[in-house]
Amino acid sequence: xxxxxxxxxxxxxxxxxxxxxxxxAASTAYLGEARYAEVLGREFAMLTPENELKWDAVHPTQxxxxxxxxxxxxxxxxxxxxxxxxxxxxxxxxxxxxxxxGGFTPAELAxxxxxxxxxxxxxxxxxxxxxxxxxxxxxxxxxxRSTVWSNGLGPGYIDRAFRAARAADxxxxxxxxxxNIERAGPKADAVFAMVSSMRRRGVPxxxxxxxxxxxxxxxANELVAQMARYEAIGVDVAITELDVRVPVPASDAxxxxxxxxxxxxxxxxxxxxxxxxxxxWGFTDRHSWVPSVFSGLGAATPLDEEYRPKPAYDAxxxxxxxx
Ligand code: G3I
Numbered sequence: 001x002x003x004x005x006x007x008x009x010x011x012x013x014x015x016x017x018x019x020x021x022x023x024x025a026a027s028t029a030y031l032g033e034a035r036y037a038e039v040l041g042r043e044f045a046m047l048t049p050e051n052e053l054k055w056d057a058v059h060p061t062q063x064x065x066x067x068x069x070x071x072x073x074x075x076x077x078x079x080x081x082x083x084x085x086x087x088x089x090x091x092x093x094x095x096x097x098x099x100x101x102g103g104f105t106p107a108e109l110a111x112x113x114x115x116x117x118x119x120x121x122x123x124x125x126x127x128x129x130x131x132x133x134x135x136x137x138x139x140x141x142x143x144x145r146s147t148v149w150s151n152g153l154g155p156g157y158i159d160r161a162f163r164a165a166r167a168a169d170x171x172x173x174x175x176x177x178x179x180n181i182e183r184a185g186p187k188a189d190a191v192f193a194m195v196s197s198m199r200r201r202g203v204p205x206x207x208x209x210x211x212x213x214x215x216x217x218x219x220a221n222e223l224v225a226q227m228a229r230y231e232a233i234g235v236d237v238a239i240t241e242l243d244v245r246v247p248v249p250a251s252d253a254x255x256x257x258x259x260x261x262x263x264x265x266x267x268x269x270x271x272x273x274x275x276x277x278x279x280x281w282g283f284t285d286r287h288s289w290v291p292s293v294f295s296g297l298g299a300a301t302p303l304d305e306e307y308r309p310k311p312a313y314d315a316x317x318x319x320x321x322x323x
Contacts, residue, residue: 011316012045015278018320020270023085023279025050025241028069030287031076039307040283041080046129048085048240048279049073050289054094059116062098067123074127085240085279086124088132088177089117090161092147100148109152114164121168130277132177132209132240133165134158138194142186158194159203166204177209177240183222196233209240212265213281216246216257220264224272231274239269241281243300244312245290250299255311262302263315270319 015022023046030036040047051057052069059065077084090113104112121131137158139145149157158176165174176195181188191208198205208230210223227237244261246254269275282288286305291298302313 011043011313011320014317014320015045018270019276020266020320021045021083021277022316022320023047023083023277024283025087025279025281026073026076027287028052028072031072035307036284036287037076039303041076041082043283044082046083046085046277046279047073047077048087050087050281051094053086053120054088054091055099055116056094056096058120059099060096062102062112063115065119065123070124074124084124084128085277086121086128086131086172087240088135089120089165090133090137090149090157091135092145092149093136095148104152106152109149110160113149113153113157113161117161117164118168121165121172125169126171128169128172130173130175130207130238131165131169133161133174133205135177136179137176138178138187138190140180140185140187142190159198159201162198162203162205173206173236174204175207175209175238175240176205177211179211179213179241181208182210182212182214182226183219184225188226192229195230195235199233199235205235207236207238209238211241211281212239212243213241214244214261214265216244216254216261218244218261218265220261220268223265224268227268227272227275231272236274236276237269237272238275238277238279239265240277240279242278243281243288243290245294245297245300247296248291248298255299258299259311259315262312263319266316266319267322 011022024044026047027050049070181191230237244258246258269278282301284303285299285301288301290300
């Protein structure tokens with residue numbers, strides 16, 4: 001079963017004929033595991049470093065950068081003909097204490113932000129094709145999240161980050177990335193208003209990443225509507241962190257419901273003229289962030305703990321093959 005399905009329908013190949021680049025979050029922590037490394041390169045056409053490009057990993061002390069782990073992932077991507085998505089340049093989590101407790105003036109903070117983006121984006125210019133420039137800047141209410149950046153620089157830090165990213169790489173597609181914007185609500189509206197305003201004012205933003213950390217009852221028609229309003233203003237979208245958590249141990253019924261969401265989300269991307277990228281946040285239940293955060297939930301990825309395809313995998317293949 002495993003051999004038959006994987007050999008006949010590798011996601012990256014059906015993705016290529018279906019017009020969607022299928023990617024996965026990848027971690028250096030697991031690359032040494034033979035099956036992990038084998039399946040990642042065989043099934044996916046793109047990888048996103050899961051944690052390696054976050055500030056605490058890549059910029060652990062002020063002015064000193066640690067590119068080794070991401071360079072290893074990029075080397076792996078080179079060997080396997082994969083594209084690379086950069087995640088993430090500006091976020092409120094996984095920041096080093098030198099940054100969050102540094103007591104910097106606004107001018108100092110602005111210079112730190114500019115330098116970080118110039119150095120990190122510059123290091124991977126011409127290699128990283130899409131960047132999550134700013135991640136999760138809004139609360140569920142639609143208010144701007146209070147962070148080291150918004151507190152120090154005001155809301156203008158977002159424009160600033162995108163301008164710095166464009167200056168460092170004129171080619172990479174620049175994304176704003178967030179969760180819980182896949183359906184209507186105040187946060188989805190706040191992000192849309194911000195992106196519309198940025199486009200009107202000429203701020204260089206190319207796309208919006210829908211993280212898509214979903215549950216098995218997610219109504220994909222809502223995602224279709226959210227994607228469509230970005231198409232109407234000429235902005236691309238991508239599914240950047242898809243997973244679908246279910247109660248564990250998973251029942252057959254929940255596996256089927258999960259498969260429907262994976263298939264529907266991929267079909268929504270495939271049908272949308274402004275979506276050509278879908279990244280899963282972990283590809284095997286063996287290594288997924290979900291169980292450590294959502295008690296009693298897990299099994300959120302398309303392959304099980306032994307790398308066997310689940311109904312979710314088959315639903316993705318079917319969504320890509322459907323005419
Ligand atoms: O690197 C340390 C290690 O030195 C230490 O021994 C170990 C002990 O817990 O922790 C390691 O850091 C962990 C890191 O992952 C790397 O494994 C952190 O504790 C842990 O919190 C961190 O979790 C990551 C999380 O972001 C951080 O907020 C998850 O792996 C990662 O999947 C998750 O990804 C986020 C996206 O970036 C943004 N969207 C939501 C998504 C899910 O939360």
